[in-house]
Amino acid sequence: MSYRYILEPYKGIATRHTCPTCEQKKSFSRYIDTENKVSFPNHVGRCDREEKCGYHFIPKQYFEENPERRESFSDYQPTIQRSFSPMKEKEPSYIDSKLVESSLSCYPKNKLYQYLSSQLGEDETMKLMMKYKVGSAKHWEGATVFWQRDIAGRVRTGKVMLYDPESGKRVKHPYNHITWVHSLLKQENFNLKQCFFGEHLLASQSNLPVAIVESEKTALISSFYMPQFQWIATGGKHGCFNDENLQVLKARKTILFPDLGAWEDWQVKADKMKSLNIEVEIFDFLEKRATPEQRKEGYDIADFLLEAKQPTAILQDMIKRNPALKILMEEFGLVLDNSSKNRVNPRKKTGFRL
Ligand SMILES: [Zn+2]
Numbered sequence: 001m002s003y004r005y006i007l008e009p010y011k012g013i014a015t016r017h018t019c020p021t022c023e024q025k026k027s028f029s030r031y032i033d034t035e036n037k038v039s040f041p042n043h044v045g046r047c048d049r050e051e052k053c054g055y056h057f058i059p060k061q062y063f064e065e066n067p068e069r070r071e072s073f074s075d076y077q078p079t080i081q082r083s084f085s086p087m088k089e090k091e092p093s094y095i096d097s098k099l100v101e102s103s104l105s106c107y108p109k110n111k112l113y114q115y116l117s118s119q120l121g122e123d124e125t126m127k128l129m130m131k132y133k134v135g136s137a138k139h140w141e142g143a144t145v146f147w148q149r150d151i152a153g154r155v156r157t158g159k160v161m162l163y164d165p166e167s168g169k170r171v172k173h174p175y176n177h178i179t180w181v182h183s184l185l186k187q188e189n190f191n192l193k194q195c196f197f198g199e200h201l202l203a204s205q206s207n208l209p210v211a212i213v214e215s216e217k218t219a220l221i222s223s224f225y226m227p228q229f230q231w232i233a234t235g236g237k238h239g240c241f242n243d244e245n246l247q248v249l250k251a252r253k254t255i256l257f258p259d260l261g262a263w264e265d266w267q268v269k270a271d272k273m274k275s276l277n278i279e280v281e282i283f284d285f286l287e288k289r290a291t292p293e294q295r296k297e298g299y300d301i302a303d304f305l306l307e308a309k310q311p312t313a314i315l316q317d318m319i320k321r322n323p324a325l326k327i328l329m330e331e332f333g334l335v336l337d338n339s340s341k342n343r344v345n346p347r348k349k350t351g352f353r354l
Contacts, residue, residue: 103135
């Protein structure tokens with residue numbers, strides 16, 4: 001049996017690319033259509049660093065997200081069923097809750113904890129770690145594990161990353177320090193189905209609008225500054241936007257906060273969400289206002305929030321430049337309040353302080 005969509009065969013170095021997840025050069029193979037009718041975007045493919053990265057985005061996922069691009073889909077049989085290509089009918093696998101619980105410790109050594117404490121204070125950082133159930137991992141000294149805990153509280157996997165405690169940036173040299181708990185555990189037949197980071201929070205406080213960002217760290221920081229939203233992270237530009245993942249957002253007001261440079265991609269995601277009857281707005285403040293340096297650095301909302309000396313002024317500016325957000329805020333009953341020195345109780349619908 002032959003397959004229509006295959007990983008591009010090796011024909012010299014030009015056929016191997018930089019992985020969109022671990023950013024390793026020349027380690028990424030893209031999918032091609034042997035009939036030359038469908039051309040896939042660059043992130044549809046597989047990283048050959050199976051242990052360290054494991055990224056694998058198959059054509060089936062792409063067609064699920066972009067049904068209009070589907071062409072004689074019935075021809076398609078996935079060549080490989082592996083971690084990133086779970087069969088729909090199979091139940092997801094979960095990580096042992098004892099392992100997860102045991103990771104919720106050793107915070108003083110955790111480099112992300114150290115960084116956030118320097119920015120937000122230790123008490124507030126600890127609250128964030130508990131709220132999002134972020135753990136510590138020994139894989140690298142001081143590493144952080146972001147558990148993907150689904151809306152039912154079950155853990156799908158964990159992403160292990162290492163941060164620089166001074167800058168708060170991810171350690172990418174001599175290699176990108178990112179790996180996955182399910183790959184480290186080497187469990188047979190593990191059926192990976194990723195979910196949003198912070199998804200478990202959607203089970204409570206269902207009145208809060210949901211704010212979606214790319215990075216887990218950004219969700220933590222933004223949740224500190226803007227507790228009026230329920231912040232969750234996709235874990236990547238292309239993560240968590242298939243029909244199955246999006247089910248948890250049904251009947252929720254949702255606002256997307258793309259990183260600088262990702263706006264167009266997320267506009268496509270927003271359209272898709274609308275087609276699933278999810279109420280969604282996209283926040284384009286960063287895209288409209290960023291300086292060239294910020295653009296080069298690939299700023300996201302958390303970078304702006306951390307940098308802002310007067311966060312309230314920033315928010316007013318955001319609203320001035322983005323009337324859609326103002327409407328959204330008003331609809332949510334979020335009112336600007338310059339006088340308030342205290343952080344607003346998210347359940348109280350008066351006063352909004354950034
Ligand atoms: Zn990779």
